[in-house]
Amino acid sequence: MAEEQGYAVTLVTPERVLVEARATQVVLRTADGDATFLDGHTPLVGAIVPGAVRITGDEGTERTFAVHGGFVQVEKGVVDDGTRVTILSPVAEPADEIDVPRAQAALAGAEARVAELGGPAGGAPHGADGEAGVDPELVDAQAAVERARVRLEVAGVTEHA
């Protein structure tokens, strides 16, 4: 039932709803830096950059998720006159579902592929000429590097090398 404490939080991916709970605090990373959402936050629509999302439940437990981009929306007065935070992410997973060895292997593999395809490590040469001439494989590989890095970071593993 609706508790006195906390507000409604949902974390949604296209394929499933990861969290639908009441929370007292949500921490996530936007382009401007980390942001914390408490009850009564002003309505907001923001873009999330890949990183961790920490949700503190109304019973005090904290859950961490790796989120690979997305949007956050804070609404007011939609549910029980309270705050509602909705996090939409195309790809997200709970920290405890992250397979660290696999992410490490993926990172190494993806970095090797980026190097092989001749892309600069890290920076995306997007829209080099306004033409869709960007090698989609390279973009894929770079995205894979980014994903693996976020996963490792969220799982609490310091990046290798």
Added chain:
Amino acid sequence: MAGGKERLLRRRIRSIQSTKKITKAMELIAASQIVKAQGRIAASRPYRDGMARVVLETAVGDPTAAGRLLGEPEQVARELVVVIVADRGLCGGYNTSVLRAAERLLAEGRATGVEQRLVTVGKKAQNYFNFRRQPVERSFTGISEKPTFVDARAVATMAVAPFVAGEVDRVRLVSTRFLSAGSQVVEARQLLPLVDPRAAAGGEAGPGTGEEVRAGYTEFEPDAATLLETLAPVAAETEIFGALLEASASEVTARQRAMAAASENAEELIKKYSRIMNRARQDTITTEIMEIVGGAEALRAAAAGEDAGLAIALEA
């Protein structure tokens, strides 16, 4: 001669029976897939609804932010069309009706001098356009039956990037909408610029949405115009994912219906041919009896005649 006809019919019936077994099996498979496909649509609903709310909020919150990302394009000189059909046939008119709608769109574009590019999903579209020598920029196959979000992303990259880069003025999508298990419609709709949710909601939005109250109230981070730049591709991608899911549900529904009709038809044919065969068999038996009776009669007559003949011969 008559026995030959019967044998032929028997063979025909047996062949229809085995066809019926196949169509029946396909019907059952499709029926089980419908449930799964509907489940996937339901699972994607919260995300799609959430995305729609974010777009609405952004559109309402800062009406000046829209730019070329929202609403109707001012003029369309080049456009990209995404067509979603199935990889396989045996699903009634499912593929043809989508392709026909796509063809109409292309004809309309040719008539108005709009330069068109084509991205397709499904082997059937690939075959169709290849046969008509219609160049296809990219054709995705093997995803139509069970689309994942990763597949949607791949399609979206092809469809959205040209728009973002300003190579096309509009992206349209031709696919089948899954309204319910009983009703699916082929629809051509605009993907990018994003359909303005305010316009889409039309009069039915009503005062319940509290649109006026919320306007200018929401913060944007980054500002609405910048936000919309990241939001538009993601929203389009979400739309494509939804369209793929609905298309796959429509596909299996169409297949189930087509196979149910085929099984029924097979049943009817079996009945019809069984009747013809039984009649043929009865005819054969009747003819045989007649022949036997006739033969016996003839023999008896011949026997009588022979006696008489002998008597005549002796007399001579």
